[in-house]
Amino acid sequence: MAVAIVTGGTRGIGAAISRMLAAGGSTVAATYHGNDEAAEAFKAETGVAIYKWDVADPEASAEGIARVEADLGPTGILVNNAGITRDGMFHKMTFDQWSAVLRTNLDSMFAMTRPVIGGMRDRGAGRIVNISSINGQKGQMGQVNYSAAKAGVIGFTKALAQENARKGVTVNCICPGYVATEMVAAMPEKVLDSIVGQIPVGRLGEADEIAALVAYLASDAAAFMTGSVLTINGGQYIANG
Secondary structure, three states: OOEEEEOOOOOHHHHHHHHHHHHOOOEEEEEEOOOHHHHHHHHHHHOOEEEEOOOOOHHHHHHHHHHHHHHHOOEEEEEEOOOOOOOOOHHHOOHHHHHHHHHHHHHHHHHHHHHHHHHHHHHOOEEEEEEOOHHHHHOOOOOHHHHHHHHHHHHHHHHHHHHHHHHOEEEEEEEEOOEOOHHHHOOOHHHHHHHHHOOOOOOOEOHHHHHHHHHHHOOHHHOOOOOOEEEEOOOOOOOOO
16 A cells, blocks of 8 residues: 655645545545644544644655654655645735745645655655646736746646656646635635636536546556646636647
8 A cells, every 4th residue: 555645635625635545545644734623623534644744844844754654654645735825916915925825835846745756766656746726827817926836836747757757756737727625615706606607617626526636646557647737627728738
């Protein structure tokens, strides 16, 4: 059984990913940073191990991963899912809004991946799945920081995939559209209706639909797929080739 680390793995899309990987036989460690109550409830419901640290902090991430591996074994699957938003029009955006999003959404790619990549290369096997966003592909007004970070995740994925393909480590990226999570549900009704009106299939995505794609990319069946950027957005944005 592979050990899978899922960042932001106790809520929303991350929780669905953790559940699905566990159901598929992986030993899952779900990380979180802020909400102890939600994390404990998730652990009680699923039995999935939870670990708390800031994935934007390289030292905390290295220490956290070392704890996971001491408890569960070497990391075979890494899902970089954790992300935040600090929305605002750029001409009013503060550097704190900018840097908070870049740290959590992009610096975390380095902080979490660097400690596990060497072991994956040595073992000749590994799966890394990075969660970007539709807005990293097309941009979004009021989300210059978020769009920049998520576009960076795509570039990170493509370069890292090339570096590690011959070592048996695949690196792929998923760009979800709008998914029915607590964060999306908290939007004003008019805004949510407007978003759904832009989605050709006429609804929000489901967290399990994203999780199923992660589960495939993390499986042996996806050994020939690396460096891919997969859109799953109900047709809202159809990326080139």
